[in-house]
Structure formats: C-alpha cells, structure tokens
Amino acid sequence: MITFIFDGTKIGLFTCVFDAYYERRIPKTITDKQVQVGFYDNVYQIETDTQKAKRVSDCLKNCKTIGVLKDVSLALKSGRDDKFTVIFNYVKTVIDNKNLDVSKNFANESVLAFSDLIKQITYEVHRFKGFIRFEESVDGYYYAHFSPDNDITWLLMPHFASRFSNQAFIIHDVKRNVLGMYDGYNSAQVNAEDRQVTVYLSDDEINFKKLWQTYYKSVNIKERKNHRLMKNFLPVRYWEHLPEKQVEIASF
C-alpha cells in the first residue's frame, strides 16, 4: 500500500499529484500526519514544490471539468482525516478525463466521494448561519464561540457581515482557536494559536439568555416529543455553544 505524507497545504497536495503521475506511483492514502507503517507499506515523504504544483494547477485549468481549483480550496476546509485522499482521487479523475466534465458523474466513486465532502462543508456552513449565538461584550461588540467540524469561520463571515453590517462582531472557532472579526467595515481572520481569548460580557446578557431559554421551552409541544429527530437536526456535539441547550447539559 502506497502512502504519501506531505505538509497539508494546497501546494503540497498538488505536488503529490505531480509526483504520482511523474513517478507512476499512485498512493492509496495521502496524509499530513505521521502514520503507523505496516510491513507491506510504502511510505513516501513528499517535498512541497511550487513549480510542480503550478504545472498541476495549469493542467487543471485546461481540463473540461470547471471550477476544480475553487472546489479543492473549499474541500481543504474539511475536518475529515481522509480529505486529502478524497481530493487527490477527484483531481486524478479530472485529469484522467481531460476532455470530459466529470463533476456530475455520480456513478464514479471518486466524484461521488468528493461531492459528499463538499456537501458536508456547505451544509455545515448553512447550519451555522443559524446556530451561531452572539453575546454582547462590555465593549459593545458581539461575540460568538462555536466548534464546527470543518474550518468554516471564514466562509461564514460574508453572511454575518452583510446581515449585521453596522455591528462589530467576532466569531470564534474554539476548536482551532481561529477568530473571524468584523469591525463594522471590514472582515479579517486571526489565528490565535495558543493564546487565550478572554471576553467580558455585558451584565444584561444573562437576562437575554434567560428570555431565549424561556422561549425555547414554551414553543415545544410536549405531546409530540421526538428527541431522535431533534438530535438529527441539532447534533449533540453543537449543544455546548447553544444557550437554549445549556439547561439540559447541566442536568446530564
């Protein structure tokens, strides 16, 4: 089994594609992590090379399938461990069928897997347009923390910036410690790395939280309780950041 290890960047990934074709060595898995090597495994460390990557991206521009570069950038936001392999397989399918738009050939496993990967990301973006919860800070800006499966902070910014165009806000992915900031005019993304982010909330916040919890409780129709369905739509892993679900976490 052939495995490629690389640096996890887009350029690195395209280098992998280049090497795979050049060396006629098609990897089964591609990863940016150290792997357990089995007896039959062939592991190659791929050195990121801008020149090689450029030749791959140029080649992709000449393929009939359109939007591949954009789609790959989006797919790289995935939080899944196998994302590099899925992307690689798709890119390979695109190149192997240079004169065909393969993007909708769902009977092809690589295409279907890639389309699923993309959908997971866009679906999560859609969900968090709803599940983000802001709280007002003492300094008057609004702050939200969340913990998405995929790295979607930057993808959410345009939505909130147009909705709250004159309200400064921060959305904070606590899993990756990445912050999307908007000051009322422009957006920026900041990687806080291992620095601690502290926010002081305004005193009124607790009141609004309670009003919201009251509302959440009173719209429920007891006779129709259906926890499975609710959890399907509102996965438990997101609850930690939702005030309406806090009461329940406490009573676990």
Place this chain on the structure above:
Amino acid sequence: MIDFERLRILTESAKYDVSCSSSGSSRRNTKRGLGNAEMGGICHSFTEDGRCISLLKILLTNKCSYDCQYCVNRRSNDVERAEATPEEICELVMSFYRRNMIEGLFLSSAVDQSPDATMEKLLDTVIRLRKLHRFNGYIHLKGIPSADKKLIMRAGEFVDRMSFNIELPSERSLKLLAPQKSKVGILSPMGYMATEKKQALSLKYNKFLPAGQTTQMIVGASPESDGQIIRLTQGLYKKFALKRVYFSSYVPTNEKNALLPTSPVGILREHRLYQVDWLLRFYGFKAEEILDENENLPEGYDPKCHWALKHPEFFPVEINTAPAEVLLRVPGIGFKGAYKIVNARRYGKLDFLDLAKMRIVLKRAINFITCNGKFFGTENQLAVKNTLLLTSTDSVILSQLSMFSNDEIRQSVLQGEI
C-alpha cells in the same frame, strides 16, 4: 423589556401555528439598518419535538373575544391571559435578532375587541420595526380575518409573508367550530392580496409580500377525508398562488367538548399529508391521481408508493432513458436520486451496481425499474407491497423519511422550508 411570564404565555399560545419557515424572501439590508432575509430560510434551533425554530413566534395578546372550539385561547377557556405592547415586541425582536437567535418575527394575535382594532395594532408593530428600528429581517404576519382591507393591504407593504388560516377543511366545519369566523372573511383577503401581488410582480415591483401567502388548516378536528383535504389544498395553490399550505394535526387542548374528538390525531396523518403536498408541488402529481374524494391515505406506506401500487401499468421504467419526472414516480427515487441518475447516465449506461453506488434505495426501487432492459424485481403484487411495507422506515415516525433521502429536504418537508 418584556418579562418572562408574559413571554411564556404569549409564545406558548402562539406555537400551534405550525408555519415556521423564513424562506422565500431575499430582502436586503439597508444602509444603517439591521438584518436581511435569506431566500432559502435558516433554522436557528430545533424544539424537543424536532421542529425548526426560525422565527420568534408570538402573539400581541391572547385575550380573545371569539370562541373557536379547537383553540386554547378561546373566550370560554380558562387560561392565563397577557398582552404586550408593539414596542415591547420590537425590542424583543431586535435583541434576539442581534444575538442571531432568530431570522425574524412571526406575529399574530387573538381577536381582542374587534378585528380592526387588532389589525391596527399588528400593523403598528410591523411599521415600527421597519421604520423606527430599521429592521430588515424576516416578518411573517398572520392577518385577522374580516379586518379592514386598507389595513391588510398596508401591512403587505411591510412584511415578507402573510397568512390567513382557513382553519378547517370545509365551510360546514368552520360554521360549527368557529362560529364567529366566516369563509368570506378568510378567503376574500387571500383573494385581493393574491391579485395585488400578481399585479405588483407584473410591474417588477417585489416589495409587496415578497414571500407570498400561506395558510394552515387543522386536521382531525372535523370529519373531512384526506381525499377532500388534498383537493382543497390543490385548489388553494391554484386559486391564490399560495407558497405553502400547512397542516396541523389536532391536539385536544383541554376539557371535553362534544363537538371535538377526544384523542389527538396521529402525527403520521399530518406527515402523510405533507408528503402529498410535496408530490403536488414538486413531483407533478394531481390530487385526483393520488386519492379518491372519500379515501384516506394509507398509514403503512407513503403516498407515492400508494400511487405506484395502484398503477402497475406505469412500471417498470428504464433507468437509462426515462425522463426525470418519470424517475421521480419510482418508489425509492427522490429528487437527489433522480438528479444523480440523470447526470450520471450521460457518461455511460447505468446498471444496478451503479445505482447502489449512488445510494439509490434498491430494495424499494427494484420492482419498478429496469436497467438496460434487465428486470430483477418480482411481478407478484403482494410481494411488492410487502417489501414496501418492510422498507418503509417511517414507522419510527419521522425519524427516517424514506421518500426524502436528504437531510435538508427531509427537514424542509417537516418544517415547511423551501
């Protein structure tokens, strides 16, 4: 700011309006305003019963001078009463909206004193929100039947969507259970607003009710059959160009009433009706194809299977050549499946293995399709019926809807998004 007690009372009594959709409008934010509306709608949370919370659904007051038998707020019922001022509602909407808890407001009211007085207050609230608070989020207003036409039409200029609930599936039941309401009082505003909207659209003016009108009816409080209900539904779509018809299955609200059933209608019936609604709007079915006038929908399998079983002459269909609208009639093939098939077959002939790879539910579809002329199903009607029953996953009600394979669509069907 409104207190917890009143918030509880006014939202608890509003929750039986099932519509929660925030879709259909793409209102933009203004220069110094707050908010916008997203075409597809957004769910901000989900209730314990699995419904989407998108809007703050609240009544201005639950003090009612009417006495509709099926309603918790009816005059003769002994419940806690409360009211809020238009400004209190506005403040609440703004605070929730800024925190991204909601997409907007679903405002309605019991009929306090007169329809006009109530409608005026509702209008006051929405104008305040738009003008004073510069709120550009979504507003759904439930109109008061028989209120003055001028008030109603004016509201249409400010809100995204309006609804007049037809309440019950026949005039007879309406007379019996909601004696103060009348068919004209409900239908005539729907009529003139539909006309206005049509005119506005022809002039490319999209500020009048951008998200159109909807309505709701209670199922199971009165004796109408499913066949009647879906004919009425189809008629409403045609006549008033409604965006949605909602069904709300009757939940007994309190002490015994000789006019009403004592047990709640199973949620399954409501669910089956929504499936039909979906077939009418998107799958190209006609009410007459699905059910006879006095027939009810079977519980064991969804209405599409019901139709398929009644029409063996339509099947099997060839996966590689059948047009999309024909594929959609096959049990086990939904929108997503048909989309994948139609696209994938451009690249080459599909066989059963390809379908399996695309996650078409072959167990359901097998008896209704051929791939390159090959048929692997059975022609034994009873066996076909049994597999459909067995593969019908929604016996665990609504947890898994076989007909709607995709999470988003499943959600839409249930909560009335899209």
